[in-house]
Amino acid sequence: MSEPGGQPGESRPPFLPEVQIEGPGPQRRWTVLVRLILLIPHFIVLYAVGIAAAVVAVLGWFAALFTARLPTWIADFLVLYVGYRTRVGAYLTLLVDSYPQFLTTSIGYPVRVDIRPGRLNRAAVFFRLILVIPAAVVAAVLAHGWTVLAFFLWLAVLITGRTPQPVFGASAAFVRYELRVQSYWYLLTDSYPKRLFGDGGSAAEGARAQGTRPLTLSTGARVLLIAFIVLGVLGLLATGLSSALHEPAPEYYQYYEYEIAPSV
Numbered sequence: 001m002s003e004p005g006g007q008p009g010e011s012r013p014p015f016l017p018e019v020q021i022e023g024p025g026p027q028r029r030w031t032v033l034v035r036l037i038l039l040i041p042h043f044i045v046l047y048a049v050g051i052a053a054a055v056v057a058v059l060g061w062f063a064a065l066f067t068a069r070l071p072t073w074i075a076d077f078l079v080l081y082v083g084y085r086t087r088v089g090a091y092l093t094l095l096v097d098s099y100p101q102f103l104t105t106s107i108g109y110p111v112r113v114d115i116r117p118g119r120l121n122r123a124a125v126f127f128r129l130i131l132v133i134p135a136a137v138v139a140a141v142l143a144h145g146w147t148v149l150a151f152f153l154w155l156a157v158l159i160t161g162r163t164p165q166p167v168f169g170a171s172a173a174f175v176r177y178e179l180r181v182q183s184y185w186y187l188l189t190d191s192y193p194k195r196l197f198g199d200g201g202s203a204a205e206g207a208r209a210q211g212t213r214p215l216t217l218s219t220g221a222r223v224l225l226i227a228f229i230v231l232g233v234l235g236l237l238a239t240g241l242s243s244a245l246h247e248p249a250p251e252y253y254q255y256y257e258y259e260i261a262p263s264v
Contacts, residue, residue, distance in 0.1 A: 014191035015116040017183040019086055019176050022110040023210035024168040027097045032158045035092065038099065042088045045102055053081045057186050064125045064187050075117040078186045080104075083113040086179045093146065093171040094157045113179065117188045124190055132185050135193040139181045142174045142196075145232030149224075169221025170228060172212045173198060197222060 031038065060074040070078070080103060087100040090111045098110055105111070124131060146153075153171070157163050163171075173196055180193035201216035217225070 014118065014189050016191040016194070017116075017180050017189055018114040018213055019090075019172075019179050020112040020114070020211060020213040021090055021095050021172055021175070024095070024163040024165060025097065025110075026162050027094065027157055029158055029161055031097055031099075032094065032154065035094070035154070039088065039092060042091075042100065042102070046085060046088060049081055049084070049103070053078060053186070060187055061125065061128070064120050065122060068120050068122055068125075070117055070120070070187055075188065078188055079113075079115045079117065082115060082179065082182045082186060082188065085182065086113050086175060087111045089175050089178060090172075093175055094153065094163050095168060095171055095175065115179075115183055115188050118190075120187060120190050125187060128185070128187065131192075132181070135181045135184065138193075138196070139178050141232035141236065142177065142228050143232070144235045145228030145230070146171065146174055148231040148235050149227065166218055166220030166224050169198075169215075169217045170224035172215060173217060173221070173225055174228065176212060176215060197225065 056074050056077055060070045060078065063069075063071050063074065069075075083105070084100075084103050087105060087109070090096050091098075091100050096110045100111070101109070153167050156167060177193055177196050180189075180191075183189050184191070184193055195215075198217040198221075199214035201214070
């Protein structure tokens, strides 16, 4: 059976989750100054709801393995959680100045998430933990790179009173990719996370772009996004190297086991 608007025998590909963020507007400097403090209640709620989402996702995995789709109540809850997490992420990354509501959102809120759960491939569900690893690594690199530059991004917004267009584009690309990774991980879509560098279009179109749907990045935004990736990789490598250098040598454990431990 064909999908509406398609050719006979043709099925539509899984929907790729989208986020619509209105173009960069004025930011109140006092909210920029204390942004992390303002978000503390949301971090607490996200932690608690995230635990519930993990439990529900396990139930959803078993259900999807047999029925090839998430039960409606599980899908609705996970969409609610992922959407809430995305709105908090947009506020954290200085994409919007409007304070996010808890869990739900008003119609006029400048961050709108579009996730459409549907039929799933059972094999992809079974191997989801393995399949998501490359995308999760990219998301972790982006998050680390954004954190490395966070002070300078925060300072730019604090001084100018608005998010510069390149910062908006690069941060929006990061937030959108994170949304797609989370949606894939929680079985809300079979569409693998992609289009990190936007939906195409020229650099001139990117400089004039308003909003993120479609997401068209300017040259400056693409350069900044590459900086996120490079700094994220270097930062993670440095963290791993530092941990390895501070790891006690095997002979220390041997010395403790055979020389110190017996005397205790």
